[in-house]
Amino acid sequence: MSTKPVPSRIVHCADALAWLKNQKLPEGNSLFTSLPDSSELKRLSFSEWQDWFITAAEVVLRATPEHSAAIFFQTDVKHGNSWVDKSFLVQRGAFAAGARLLWHKIVCRAPAGVATFGRPGYAHLLCFSRRLVDLVKHATPDVLPQLGTMTWPKAIGLEAAQQGVIWLRDRAHAHCIIDPFCGIGTVLAVANQQGLDAIGVEIAASRAKKALALFL
Numbered sequence: 001m002s003t004k005p006v007p008s009r010i011v012h013c014a015d016a017l018a019w020l021k022n023q024k025l026p027e028g029n030s031l032f033t034s035l036p037d038s039s040e041l042k043r044l045s046f047s048e049w050q051d052w053f054i055t056a057a058e059v060v061l062r063a064t065p066e067h068s069a070a071i072f073f074q075t076d077v078k079h080g081n082s083w084v085d086k087s088f089l090v091q092r093g094a095f096a097a098g099a100r101l102l103w104h105k106i107v108c109r110a111p112a113g114v115a116t117f118g119r120p121g122y123a124h125l126l127c128f129s130r131r132l133v134d135l136v137k138h139a140t141p142d143v144l145p146q147l148g149t150m151t152w153p154k155a156i157g158l159e160a161a162q163q164g165v166i167w168l169r170d171r172a173h174a175h176c177i178i179d180p181f182c183g184i185g186t187v188l189a190v191a192n193q194q195g196l197d198a199i200g201v202e203i204a205a206s207r208a209k210k211a212l213a214l215f216l
């Protein structure tokens with residue numbers, strides 16, 4: 001009798017961009033990440049962070065195998081008198097990498113119709129690929145009414161993570177999910193829960209350690 005192998009998890013404590021540039025990932029690996037906010041990269045000015053963010057999105061998409069896909073979960077920020085749309089920044093990186101937007105979902109962080117102060121009431125879930133074709137007959141909801149439980153304040157919500165991982169497994173043929181900015185490992189834990197192998201990269205040693213241990 002054959003038993004299903006337990007999905008694996010590997011976490012590297014490293015700089016994600018240097019790590020990604022050294023990889024030649026085969027098809028079947030999909031990426032799913034949240035790039036760090038300016039508040040997490042205090043050594044950079046706000047404008048330097050914007051440039052870094054665009055380059056990071058480009059590096060993530062260049063590392064994504066051509067027929068696989070990459071998903072970004074990002075929440076906008078307000079800076080001075082400006083609303084900074086992280087979807088626009090990711091899309092600038094995607095354009096540079098030659099990747100196409102396959103879908104763009106809005107994830108409600110607050111119920112529709114409710115005003116929020118500070119962070120906006122929604123987040124972006126964006127999916128890109130260079131060669132994968134997503135058939136219209138496989139359309140999935142564009143507005144996710146709930147983020148789901150957050151494992152820590154900077155986390156992706158569990159419902160958004162589940163939707164993204166399931167899409168990558170079923171539509172992008174992913175058997176492994178890579179989160180190059182994995183934090184405490186929410187996406188990795190969801191990937192394992194859905195039967196997929198997971199690889200994380202995280203620069204903070206304490207978070208990398210937690211990312212290996214998080215189970216849902």
Ligand SMILES: C[S@@+](CC[C@H](N)C(=O)[O-])C[C@H]1O[C@@H](n2cnc3c(N)ncnc32)[C@H](O)[C@@H]1O
Nearest residue numbers: 015016036155156181182183184185186202203
């Ligand atoms: C938005 S958080 C990710 C949260 C994660 N999705 C979760 O749910 O736990 C971004 C993470 O990127 C990490 N980070 C920042 N710069 C990095 C770098 N150059 N390489 C790898 N990780 C980095 C931060 O320490 C932080 O944990």
